[in-house]
Amino acid sequence: GMSVSDLMDSMEYGPAPESAAEALAWLVDRGDRFGQFIDGGFTSPGETFDSKNPATGEVLALITQANAADVDAAVEAARKAQPKWARLSGHQRARHLYALARQIQKHARLLAVLETLDNGKPIRESRDIDVPLAARHFYYHAGLAQLLEDERPGHAPVGVCGQIIPWNFPVLMLAWKIAPALAAGNTVVLKPAEWTSLTALMFADICAQVGLPKGVVNIVTGDGAVGEMIVAHPGVDKIAFTGSTEVGRKIRAATAGTGKRLSLELGGKSPYVVFEDADLDSAVEGLVDAIWFNQGQVCCAGSRLIVQEGVAEAFLDRLKARMAGLRIGDPLDKCIDIGAMVDPAQRDRVAAMVAEGAAEGTVYQPDTALPDRGCYFPPTLISGLSSASALMQEEIFGPVLVSTTFRTPGEAVQLANDTRYGLAASVWSESINVALDIAPRLAAGVIWVNGSNMFDAAAGFGGLRESGFGREGGWEGLMEYLGPERAAKALKPYARPDRAPEPEPADPLDRTAKMYIGGKQARPDSGYSRAVHGARGGLAGHAGLGNRKDIRNAVEAARKAQGPWAAASGHNRAQVMYYIAENLSARAEEFAARISALTGAQKTSAKAEVEQSLDRLFTYAAWADKYDGQIKGVPLRGTALAMNAPVGVIGALCPDEAPLLGLVSVMAPAIAMGNACVLVASEPHPLAATDFYQVLDTSDVPGGVVNIVTGPHAPLAATLAAHMDVDAVWSFSSSDISGEIEQAAAGNLKRSWVNHGKARDWAGPEGAGREFLRAATEVKTVWIPWGA
Numbered sequence: 001g002m003s004v005s006d007l008m009d010s011m012e013y014g015p016a017p018e019s020a021a022e023a024l025a026w027l028v029d030r031g032d033r034f035g036q037f038i039d040g041g042f043t044s045p046g047e048t049f050d051s052k053n054p055a056t057g058e059v060l061a062l063i064t065q066a067n068a069a070d071v072d073a074a075v076e077a078a079r080k081a082q083p084k085w086a087r088l089s090g091h092q093r094a095r096h097l098y099a100l101a102r103q104i105q106k107h108a109r110l111l112a113v114l115e116t117l118d119n120g121k122p123i124r125e126s127r128d129i130d131v132p133l134a135a136r137h138f139y140y141h142a143g144l145a146q147l148l149e150d151e152r153p154g155h156a157p158v159g160v161c162g163q164i165i166p167w168n169f170p171v172l173m174l175a176w177k178i179a180p181a182l183a184a185g186n187t188v189v190l191k192p193a194e195w196t197s198l199t200a201l202m203f204a205d206i207c208a209q210v211g212l213p214k215g216v217v218n219i220v221t222g223d224g225a226v227g228e229m230i231v232a233h234p235g236v237d238k239i240a241f242t243g244s245t246e247v248g249r250k251i252r253a254a255t256a257g258t259g260k261r262l263s264l265e266l267g268g269k270s271p272y273v274v275f276e277d278a279d280l281d282s283a284v285e286g287l288v289d290a291i292w293f294n295q296g297q298v299c300c301a302g303s304r305l306i307v308q309e310g311v312a313e314a315f316l317d318r319l320k321a322r323m324a325g326l327r328i329g330d331p332l333d334k335c336i337d338i339g340a341m342v343d344p345a346q347r348d349r350v351a352a353m354v355a356e357g358a359a360e361g362t363v364y365q366p367d368t369a370l371p372d373r374g375c376y377f378p379p380t381l382i383s384g385l386s387s388a389s390a391l392m393q394e395e396i397f398g399p400v401l402v403s404t405t406f407r408t409p410g411e412a413v414q415l416a417n418d419t420r421y422g423l424a425a426s427v428w429s430e431s432i433n434v435a436l437d438i439a440p441r442l443a444a445g446v447i448w449v450n451g452s453n454m455f456d457a458a459a460g461f462g463g464l465r466e467s468g469f470g471r472e473g474g475w476e477g478l479m480e481y482l483g484p485e486r487a488a489k490a491l492k493p494y495a496r497p498d499r500a501p502e503p504e505p506a507d508p509l510d511r512t513a514k515m516y517i518g519g520k521q522a523r524p525d526s527g528y529s530r531a532v533h534g535a536r537g538g539l540a541g542h543a544g545l546g547n548r549k550d551i552r553n554a555v556e557a558a559r560k561a562q563g564p565w566a567a568a569s570g571h572n573r574a575q576v577m578y579y580i581a582e583n584l585s586a587r588a589e590e591f592a593a594r595i596s597a598l599t600g601a602q603k604t605s606a607k608a609e610v611e612q613s614l615d616r617l618f619t620y621a622a623w624a625d626k627y628d629g630q631i632k633g634v635p636l637r638g639t640a641l642a643m644n645a646p647v648g649v650i651g652a653l654c655p656d657e658a659p660l661l662g663l664v665s666v667m668a669p670a671i672a673m674g675n676a677c678v679l680v681a682s683e684p685h686p687l688a689a690t691d692f693y694q695v696l697d698t699s700d701v702p703g704g705v706v707n708i709v710t711g712p713h714a715p716l717a718a719t720l721a722a723h724m725d726v727d728a729v730w731s732f733s734s735s736d737i738s739g740e741i742e743q744a745a746a747g748n749l750k751r752s753w754v755n756h757g758k759a760r761d762w763a764g765p766e767g768a769g770r771e772f773l774r775a776a777t778e779v780k781t782v783w784i785p786w787g788a
């Protein structure tokens, strides 16, 4: 007789395809040709292109390539609808979002099949992951809309949001974009990726079915050229983009200086770190989810295996055995593990990358037969690569895993972080001490302990470094769609005193105030200084003219200091800041006199500036150990921690108008949160800052945590913004250098927070608070499942 295991081996595999009939009928119903969804209705189709099923190559429908007039009409509809939508109560918006969630659930099967037909992903995934998570996103954000007024008072929606999404999770990315935008009172113009527009068009149908006010959601279709039109449109207040780092960089540059808000969710090369004490079978299963989920076409795919040397061979053996068992074929088949890639162009790109880079390592592909038509690529493992090889560094975006080994935990962290990306990471160890020690040290916005590819609407998702900025999900994601409610009357712009003194060789008697770099006073590299005059015209002193070399030295010092400073406890950082305040307080009279002489401020208001600076130091010393993260209620046995981590090295152009208070208001939140900073002092009144060195010097601030450079804002800002080792640039300068800063920031996609030359009331509530703390931190989400 046959044993059960014989049977399991010899049994014929019987396919169990999901029926496509309902989805195909829906397409036929709409004439197989789609216009766009603008102002609550479908336009008639214009110039069209084919949308194909990658599993068969068959044309599913014709999609309109939007033209400029379409984009104009969509933006105009969104503009018109926005104030009314924002005026609804949170509860009323919540009811709309709730209705969308319900309707997604009601049409779940149709949406899942349509998604699989259009994208090629296994029906198991679209049915169990993409569509349920999309519905969950609308439910969760219905709740945020409901609570918004009470929980985040003093905020206003951004306005009209242009949203551009990729083809790998069409309906899920749509939900991630539209739900928070609508919850916060914005209206949207969304463009799906040209390969996968169908579920977005079906969602448009759903919007109409639930009676969403017209113009709140507009869907335009077409390729990157349509994306560019949305990005460039003057009627759009914010761009939210998910896609390649290359296009993200273009969008950063295109929006530079326009005042448009921007969030970018870009590529990754996420490490998957396996320690020798990991549960290896679970780690193999986790890796299957990490890199073969959605054919590896996942921005946070665990695509870089880093396994401890002692178990590497055993682990790779088990992995290869598992790869040989992966079922590849018809995505509508409910038992399929690996479906079709999205498009032949994408498959060919992946194949070319593998062919080019493979020589350096050892390639394994199971000999599973691929279907004889359709767009398939086998699961692939390339081992023995060095960290520097191209395949270890570049995003492949296909079912291709690369691997390397490590010996010590330190080496694991170093290898994991040896990338320009920083989207996600996994760490596997049965030791809670090892796992929770390593997790926060990984340079990533999302970290999975003993798991991979876990997502939920409550947990923030988004990257560090060149993986982009901003978060999606949770309150932190909602904040990307809100801004501070500003006073109706803007402050008068600050006018710099109309004197531009000539540079002169630094004073031979060395009365030039120096820069403050790495905890030491440093002469300006240029050897030049400029005379600084007081308000009455008299010579107040000389300040060094900083140049790019000074900035580079300051950044280097800041980088060295930042790690240890961040590792110090919030309590310790607070102590240092209280000490700064104490030392400033001891010299309050002297600082007030200096400010008054420089700016011409009345004695009393100069005194008030010093007092407010002390207040500010106390405020952020208080925050240093209280800007806590959150524990997110995610639907799994376990939890997701949202940790507020420092951004890193922040370069800041300090306000001209409040030479001491402005500098302190910028410095204090940055260092309280564990950042190191390079501050460029007030351009017209740098001497208040140079006096401040002495206060820092006597206050136990570790060298390099605060660096101060004096000189003209524009060129120094350009150097800071272009520097690849600076993580964020803030500008509160009265020169409008925001465009130059954001343009240069595209290089390493550093965060920017710029004022467009506008003044801020530093003495008032907008001079301090959570807006500063948020800018000084990155939310890192650490998922910790449990089970005994």
Ligand code: NAI
Binding pocket: 164, 165, 166, 167, 168, 191, 192, 193, 194, 222, 223, 224, 225, 226, 227, 228, 231, 242, 243, 244, 245, 247, 248, 250, 251, 265, 266, 267, 268, 298, 299, 346, 349, 395, 396, 397
């Ligand atoms: P892509 O970044 O070109 O496309 C994403 C979206 O941006 C699409 O809707 C596209 O029409 C639009 N777009 C393209 N150019 C634009 C522009 N200049 N301005 C505004 N919008 C524009 O990604 P693509 O070409 O589909 O894939 C190329 C590579 O990008 C992939 O192989 C993969 O490496 C990476 N990628 C990463 C994704 C992620 O989620 N991180 C998603 C998709 C692609």
